[in-house]
Amino acid sequence: MTTAPVLKFYLGLVTIWWFLIYAGDTWSAYRTIKKCSWKNWEKWPAHSTPHHSLVYADPQLVDDYSYPERxxxxxxxxxxxxxxxxxxxxxxxxxxxxxxxxxxLGDLFDGGREHDGDDVWFKEYKRFNRIFPKFPNVRINMALPGNHDIGFGNEVHLDKLMRFRTFFGDVNTFDLLGNHSFILIDSISLSSQSQPVVTNDPRWFLDNLTDSLAMQYPRILFTHVPLFRDPAEQTCGPLREHNKQLFPIQKGYQYQTVIDPELSNFILAKSKPSLVLSGDDHDYCHIQHELTDLGTKGTVGEDYCDEITVKACSMTGGISKPAIQLLSLYNNLDNNHKQSSNTIQQQICFLPSPFGAVKLLGFAYVATLLLALRKFKTEKIHLHAIAISTIIIILIFNH
Structure with a gap:
């Protein structure tokens, strides 16, 4: 076959595949995320200026420890x-x-707790920051570690905890944003029973939280591992994909699905949050904790609070619909600094189907090879297949 028809075929191939990738990936992502627009769900008084916050759980960057058998x-x-x-x-x-x-909400890496060498870990750290860069005028907090980052409880590695804190910042602290207190607690270090040097910091922070400025505003508590609940009574709701709304209570090597009951009560008593946001489970769960005998008949943040376990944002999290959580906060203090009621609105934001575009492009790839076979017959078909594959890979990873 002469050169001109071959060049024409490949020019058409690049054009069609560029359109497929754009339509199947970028445009579908745009349409999906656009549905999460704040104006579509938040309901505040006219001319309000709420604080808008995004919460990501369990990106868990795939590394050599993720699928060692592959x-x-x-x-x-x-x-x-x-x-x-x-x-x-x-x-x-x-x-x-x-x-x-x-x-x-932690678990930034998959094998972070396994990386003994700082060179390997720092390479993963730079990779994480390429994926999740900082933006000007946006407060970004990545300081909450997960069990895949530092281990869990008695198995927390002090050197890896300190390494994580050195690069991502101090946890066991609070931010004041939008007249709300964002409280971060390292509950997995707090769960250690054999390492006082690991446990002392989160325990001291909670013991001294009562007298801090954080308690003067509605509070949102961040913990990597969810707080204890009775799964038979506190079901997760219809947005959960797995286990028919029942939350698993399990523990094993370097993980525990909920914080122990005594520690959970201690955290809630000290922080008195209006909302708890947790990760680790990868699936959605919305429950309520009673803080006093009044429970849900009383006041949020005093007598009860909600806890939302945020879906994983990764396509490798074992769920079909990854998501993030949106927070819209509006606490209009009056002249006496009295807090408004109902200052927090939240909404799940589903991310694009992780495998829809992959299936579309896989089908298109097979169709492209069949078209090439028909056009070129058996004339150096293996070279054309290699060329087609290379072009498609370059287009996918550089669009």
Whole structure:
């Protein structure tokens, strides 16, 4: 076959595949995330200026510890696809929703607790910051560690905890944003029973929280591991994908699905939050904790609070519908600094289907190879297949 028809075929191939990638990936992401627009769900008085916050749970960057039984080539493409999914969504969410603050709920890495060498860990740290860059005029807090970052309880590695804090900042602290207190507690270090040097910091923070400025505003508590609940009584609601709304109570190597009851009560008693946001489970769960005998008949933040376990934002989290959580906060203090009631509105924001575009592009890839076979017959078909595959891979990972 002469050169001109071959060049014409490949020019058409690039054009069609560019459109497919844009339509199947970028445009579908835009349409999905646009539905989460603040004006579509928040309800505040006219001319209000709420504080808008985004909450990401469990990005858990795929690494060599994620799927050790797989071939390295498959792991390479899994890593590339999952990194692209996280970065594309993160950038588009910021562009469309323009948040004032962003919080992460831990498990930033998958094998962070396994990385003994700082060189390997620092390489993953730089990779994380490429996927989730900072934005000007946006308060971004990534300081809350997960069990995949530092271990859990008695198995927390002090050196890895200190490394995490050195690069991501101090946890066991609070931010004042939008006349609300954002309280971060390292509940997995608090769960250690054999390492006082690990436990002392979160315990001291909670013991001294009562007299702090944080208690003068409605409080939102961030913990990586969810607080204890009775799954038979406190069911998760219809937005949960797995286990028929029942939350699992389990523990194993380097993990525990809920914080122990005594510690959970201690955290709630000291912080008295209006809302608790947790991660770790990867699936959605919305329950209520009673803080006094009045329970839900009383006042939120005093007698009861809500807890939302936020869905994983990653395509490798074992759920079909990744999501983030949106917070809209409006606490209009009067001249006597009296707090408003009902100052927090929240909404789940589903992210684009992680495998819809993959299936579309997989089908299109097979169709492209069949078209090439028909056009070129058997004439160097293996070279054309390699060329087609290379072009498609370059287009996918560089669009």
């Amino acid at each position: 071939l390295q080539l498959i792991n390479y493409f899994t890593k590339k696809l999952s990194d692209h999914y996280l970065h594309r969504n993160y950038m588009m969410v910021n562009e469309l929703l323009r948040p004032d603050s962003i919080f992460f």
